[in-house]
Amino acid sequence: MNRMEPDIQQIVREVVAEIERLHRADSTKADPAPSKPANAAPPCGPAVHAKHDDPRELTVCSRVVSLTQIGDRLDQIRRLVVSPGAILTPAVRDALDDRGITVSYDATDGPAARGGVDVFLAVARAALDPGGLIAALTTGGIAAESQAFDCLIRAVDALADRARNGSAFGVVLTSDTAAALCLANRLPGVRAVSASCPTGVIEAARAVGANVLVVDPRGKGVFQLKQIVAAFCREKPWPCPKALEARLGGERLGI
Numbered sequence: 605m606n607r608m609e610p611d612i613q614q615i616v617r618e619v620v621a622e623i624e625r626l627h628r629a630d631s632t633k634a635d636p637a638p639s640k641p642a643n644a645a646p647p648c649g650p651a652v653h654a655k656h657d658d659p660r661e662l663t664v665c666s667r668v669v670s671l672t673q674i675g676d677r678l679d680q681i682r683r684l685v686v687s688p689g690a691i692l693t694p695a696v697r698d699a700l701d702d703r704g705i706t707v708s709y710d711a712t713d714g715p716a717a718r719g720g721v722d723v724f725l726a727v728a729r730a731a732l733d734p735g736g737l738i739a740a741l742t743t744g745g746i747a748a749e750s751q752a753f754d755c756l757i758r759a760v761d762a763l764a765d766r767a768r769n770g771s772a773f774g775v776v777l778t779s780d781t782a783a784a785l786c787l788a789n790r791l792p793g794v795r796a797v798s799a800s801c802p803t804g805v806i807e808a809a810r811a812v813g814a815n816v817l818v819v820d821p822r823g824k825g826v827f828q829l830k831q832i833v834a835a836f837c838r839e840k841p842w843p844c845p846k847a848l849e850a851r852l853g854g855e856r857l858g859i
Contacts, residue, residue: 659680659681660680660681660682660683661681661682661683661684661685662674662677662681662683662684662685663684663685663686664684664685664686664690665686665687666686666687666690667687667690667691668690668691668693669684669686669690669691669692669693669696670693670695670696671693671695671696671699674696675699678699678700678703678705679703681705682704682705682706683705683706683707683708683749684700684705684706684707684708685708686707686708690735691735692707692733692735697733697752700752701752701753701754704751705751706749706750706751707734707749707750707751707752708748708749708750722746722747722748722772722773722837722840723741723746723747723748723772723773723774723775723833723836723837724748724749724750724751724762724763724766724767724772724773724774724775725737725738725748725749725750725751725775725777725833726750726751726753726759726760726762726763726774726775726776726777727750727751727752727753727759727777727778728752728753728755728756728759728760728776728777728778728780728784729753729754729755729756729778729779729780730777730778730779730821730822732777732821734750734752734777736826737750737826737829737830737833738750740826740827740829740830741830741833741834744830744834746833746834746837748833756778756780756783756784756787757787759776759778759784760776760784760787760788760791761791763775763776763816764788764791764793764794764816767793767794767815767816768791768792768793768794768815770815770840770841773815773816773817773836773837773840774794774815774816774817775816775817775818775819775833775836776788776796776816776817776818776819777819777820777821777829778818778819778820778821779820779821779822781798781818781819781820784796784798784818785797785798785818788816788818793815794815794816795812795813795814795815795816795844795852796814796815796816796817796818797809797811797812797814797816797817797818798817798818798819798820799817799819799832800819800820800824800832801831801832802831802832802834802835803835805817805832805835805836806835806838809836809839809842810842811845812842812844812845812848812852813841813842813843813844813845813848813852814836814842815841815842817832817833817836819832819833
């Protein structure tokens with residue numbers, strides 16, 4: 605088994621190198637470099653920069669995000685912003701998970717940049733790269749960000765505050781749906797439901813005024829997951845039924 609590890613890493617390196625090569629080739633064809641005057645400034649390096657108003661946020665405008673690009677910045681940031689559809693190498697994923705850094709898939713002229721975060725995706729112990737889902741949601745007008753967790757409790761706690769104060773919907777993507785529901789619904793002000801189709805999401809969310817959705821991503825493609833999350837984000841917020849407000853906390857939260 606150990607003899608296979610270098611081969612796997614080599615394959616990953618070769619795939620990333622090929623993607624970068626193709627991207628450079630496409631860029632050259634689509635936008636040939638104009639002639640430059642003799643005193644022109646040298647070309648910029650990788651598009652990696654921190655926000656002027658928040659040094660803890662790092663933006664990378666690359667189709668492939670590698671540890672070489674951002675490795676020396678990881679100890680200073682809490683959020684990494686990349687373009688929708690960007691590919692994060694396995695080494696980057698591991699480094700972000702170890703430091704608890706949030707990944708946001710954002711486009712400069714897209715809905716995420718214009719309207720803030722509509723939904724926060726907590727990926728808890730699930731073999732899922734949320735990049736494709738984030739890109740699909742962004743294209744559909746739903747701003748989103750995600751973070752991966754190796755602990756279900758941490759995942760639920762991370763999105764609870766956002767869901768309670770109404771700043772964003774919370775979606776937990778995990779195969780441990782029963783445990784996630786139990787953990788979430790023990791937190792004050794959180795009303796979590798689970799469903800596996802858009803119609804089921806709407807019915808469940810309407811029944812209790814849900815602000816957290818738990819979804820098992822196994823066996824579901826990007827399109828199906830996008831439909832489920834989009835259905836949950838259809839109404840903001842879902843009003844808590846009057847008959848349940850006193851017990852479920854709707855009146856206390858003003859929703």
